[in-house]
Amino acid sequence: MGLEGSEIDEAGSEAHRLYRLLFAADQVLDDPYPVLRRLREAGPVLPIEDGLWVTTNWAGCRAVLRDPAFGINADAACRGRGGAGWRAHPSLKLLGRTLLVLNPPHHTRARQAVAGWFTPDRLRAMTASIRHATGELLDALPRDRPVDLIAGFADRLPLEVIKPVLGVAEWPFGDFRQQTMEFNLLLERAPTREHLGRADVAAEAITRCLRILVDRRRGDEHDDLISHLLRSSASGEIEKAEIIPLVFQIFNASYQTTASLLGSVLHALLGGDGSEFRRLRQAPESITAAVHEVLRTDPPVQSTGRHALRATRLGGHHIPEGDFVVALLATANRDPEQFDGPDEVRLDRPPGPSLSFGWGVHYCLGAGVALLEAQIAMEQFTARFPAMRAVGTPRRWPTANMRSFRSFEAVLEPRSVRLEVLP
Numbered sequence: 505m506g507l508e509g510s511e512i513d514e515a516g517s518e519a520h521r522l523y524r525l526l527f528a529a530d531q532v533l534d535d536p537y538p539v540l541r542r543l544r545e546a547g548p549v550l551p552i553e554d555g556l557w558v559t560t561n562w563a564g565c566r567a568v569l570r571d572p573a574f575g576i577n578a579d580a581a582c583r584g585r586g587g588a589g590w591r592a593h594p595s596l597k598l599l600g601r602t603l604l605v606l607n608p609p610h611h612t613r614a615r616q617a618v619a620g621w622f623t624p625d626r627l628r629a630m631t632a633s634i635r636h637a638t639g640e641l642l643d644a645l646p647r648d649r650p651v652d653l654i655a656g657f658a659d660r661l662p663l664e665v666i667k668p669v670l671g672v673a674e675w676p677f678g679d680f681r682q683q684t685m686e687f688n689l690l691l692e693r694a695p696t697r698e699h700l701g702r703a704d705v706a707a708e709a710i711t712r713c714l715r716i717l718v719d720r721r722r723g724d725e726h727d728d729l730i731s732h733l734l735r736s737s738a739s740g741e742i743e744k745a746e747i748i749p750l751v752f753q754i755f756n757a758s759y760q761t762t763a764s765l766l767g768s769v770l771h772a773l774l775g776g777d778g779s780e781f782r783r784l785r786q787a788p789e790s791i792t793a794a795v796h797e798v799l800r801t802d803p804p805v806q807s808t809g810r811h812a813l814r815a816t817r818l819g820g821h822h823i824p825e826g827d828f829v830v831a832l833l834a835t836a837n838r839d840p841e842q843f844d845g846p847d848e849v850r851l852d853r854p855p856g857p858s859l860s861f862g863w864g865v866h867y868c869l870g871a872g873v874a875l876l877e878a879q880i881a882m883e884q885f886t887a888r889f890p891a892m893r894a895v896g897t898p899r900r901w902p903t904a905n906m907r908s909f910r911s912f913e914a915v916l917e918p919r920s921v922r923l924e925v926l927p
Contacts, residue, residue, distance in 0.1 A: 519543065519550035523558055523830075526806075526904055527694050533900050536806070536907075540835040541847065549819035557823065558830045562859070564819050565836035568829050570864035574810035578605040580826070581811075585695055595690055595703035598711060601749035603866070607813075611865060614746055617736040618754065618869060621729050630665065630873060634880050637664035642884055650895050650913040658766035658909070661877055666758040670751065671728030672717065683709050684756055685901075692905050693807065693830075714748045729754065754870070762874040764804035764908035765795075769878050770885070771912055772798045772849065774894040780851055785886040795878045796855040800843075803860035806834040806905050833859045889916045 522543045526532060532539055543550070544560040551557055559565055568574050578600050582590040590596045599605060603615055641660055645651050659681060667673065686706035689699035718730055725731035733747045742750070773781040773794065784791055809830045812823045823829065837858050838846040861868035868874075885892065898912040 519546050519558070520552050522546065523550075523552050530902065532904065533902065536834070536904070537838070537847065540832060541838070543832065544835045544839065547819075549821050551821075552830075555827050556830070557818070557821070557827060558832055559818060560832050560835045561819075562836045562839040562842040565831040565833060565859055566863050567818060568810050568831045569808070569859070569862055569866065571816070572608075573812060573814055573816035574829065575607040575813045576605045577811040577813070577826070580828075581605055585690060586700060593700060593704050593707075594711065595687060595700065595707035598687070598707045598749055598752065599690055601746060602753045603750070603869075604753065608865060614742055614750060615865070615869070617733060617742045618729070618750055620736075621732040622869070627872070630669070631876060631880075633668060634661075634665055634873075634877055635884075637661060638877075638880050638884050640664075642888060645916060647917040650915050652911050652913050653770050654763075654767050654909050654912050657881070658763045658770065658912075661766060661881060662759045662762040662874075665762075665873070665877060666755055669729050669758070670717065670755070671721065671726055671730055680710070680713060680755075681759065682706075683713075684759060688756070688760060688906055689903070691805075692903055710752055711748060714751050718747055718751065757868060757870045758873065760906065760908065761804045761868070762870070762877055764906070765799060765874055765878050766881055767909035767912060768802045768804070768907075769795055769798045769882060770914075771894075771898060771909060772802070772851070773882070774892065774914060778893050781886065781892065782890070784851070784882065785890045788883060788886060790852055791879055791882045791886070793853060793855050794851040795875060795882065796858070797849060797851050797853050799860045799875070800837045800856075800858040801847075801849050802907065803834055803837060803858070804907055805860070806907055807832045808862065808866075831859075833862075891918050892916050893918055 522539055525539050526536060540560075543558065546560070548561040548564045549557060549559050559568055582593075582596040582600050582605075586593045586596045591600075603611055603618075606614060638661060641657050641664065645656050663675065663681065667675070683706040686702045687710060688703075689695055690703045692699065695703075718734070721728075721730045721734060725734055730747075730751060733742065733750060736742050737744050737747055773784065780794070784794060807830050809828055812825050812827045812829065815825045816823050818829065837843075837860060840846050843856075861871040861874075892914055894912070894914045896913040899910045901908050901910045
């Protein structure tokens with residue numbers, strides 16, 4: 505690992521304990537940031553155990569994400585979850601073909617095929633469709649009783665936005681959302697055998713569903729992303745076997761990350777006495793800054809990781825080839841060397857860079873669309889429901905790395921509710 509045994513004990517024992525606390529979702533579910541802060545204060549690059557490191561600051565995380573000395577060893581990543589026979593697991597076979605675990609030049613070729621569809625004209629059309637979908641979802645929410653903003657809105661808007669992208673009028677395949685979340689258990693910091701089994705069941709269902717969608721489009725191609733990928737396959741830009749994994753990754757990134765961001769922004773604005781929500785009502789020009797600040801301080805994906813593709817150095821440490829480095833994005837986003845008052849949530853902080861959507865070649869393709877959805881949603885919420893307030897106790901999904909709300913209730917028009925319950 506690049507350190508002598510006694511040095512590992514001294515440098516790594518406390519870091520190991522703190523790092524393992526992040527796996528205990530029940531202990532850090534509501535607020536992992538005190539533990540993350542203590543890790544950051546312990547050092548910018550920390551040995552955890554043989555072959556495993558974490559980097560906690562902005563410079564270290566960005567270096568891991570952009571330096572070509574680091575990348576994904578797909579075989580090692582999948583073997584670490586499923587053992588030597590990982591190819592027998594449907595979930596790991598699917599994961600192994602996504603952009604998440606590809607390196608250049610294969611990653612570059614596949615990413616360019618997807619990115620080529622998102623032209624300026626299509627992005628402008630998506631803006632109009634986001635506004636329309638947001639309005640329709642808000643129209644359908646009840647005013648006269650508490651409403652779950654996650655089930656009723658945050659979970660649904662990304663699905664409505666992605667449907668025309670994929671050329672799907674309606675989702676005909678049951679709870680595709682739940683299957684996606686089951687698959688994403690693989691992306692937790694320490695997926696268990698139970699997680700792997702659930703992800704396998706989900707991956708089989710996901711693959712069946714997407715194969716039906718892709719087969720329906722063959723010979724009846726239109727202007728959607730699936731048709732674009734079929735044409736790219738026919739021209740040799742991508743392989744036929746890459747189509748379903750690419751479609752799934754676009755859906756996955758468009759759905760769960762965006763739904764998580766929407767829930768976090770609503771919670772940040774409506775939490776406490778709701779004063780931040782009211783302030784944005786009076787200053788809608790600050791909505792973009794508020795969305796970026798929530799993304800910085802409470803990112804949907806808390807960490808990611810890379811293998812050392814060759815021996816290299818990071819933060820003064822020698823990292824041997826094959827070692828794995830976890831980039832703690834959530835604490836890098838609160839690095840005092842990069843941000844003034846980094847642990848303060850200042851919703852009027854001018855928008856700036858964060859690592860929440862990654863950096864470098866793996867920067868999230870859907871980042872711009874996710875931010876646009878959150879901004880449009882907050883514009884319409886603040887304009888239409890100026891007195892909206894949170895009620896009850898929010899609940900989060902019991903996952904440590906993918907951070908999102910399971911439920912969060914609010915009353916859209918409190919005055920109408922009070923009138924109903926008065927004698």
